[in-house]
Amino acid sequence: MPEKERPAGAVYGPYLTLGLQLAITxxxxxFLGRWLDGKFGTDPxxxxxxxxxxxxxxxxxxxxKAFALGKEEDRETEERKKEPGRESEK
Numbered sequence: 001m002p003e004k005e006r007p008a009g010a011v012y013g014p015y016l017t018l019g020l021q022l023a024i025t026x027x028x029x030x031f032l033g034r035w036l037d038g039k040f041g042t043d044p045x046x047x048x049x050x051x052x053x054x055x056x057x058x059x060x061x062x063x064x065k066a067f068a069l070g071k072e073e074d075r076e077t078e079e080r081k082k083e084p085g086r087e088s089e090k
Contacts, residue, residue, distance in 0.1 A: 021058070021065075022059065025054050026054040026058050028054065029057070030054055
């Protein structure tokens with residue numbers, strides 16, 4: 001067992017919030033577009049534009065964060081392998 005073991009929340013927390021962030025981004029932009037449609041009378045075009053923007057931006061942020069978390073996990077795994085006194089994992 002490693003000397004410094006992180007709590008489960010610290011390990012899995014960033015991954016669990018990714019889906020929530022994506023959903024919130026899509027919903028916020030959808031309702032912003034819907035509200036702007038009501039203001040300008042452009043039904044349903046700004047709602048659809050907001051939805052498209054929310055999906056695109058949310059998905060881009062989701063993928064960037066997921067790749068960054070994956071790289072961080074890989075880096076931590078490599079550091080654990082290099083710790084003195086640990087057997088080489090195969």
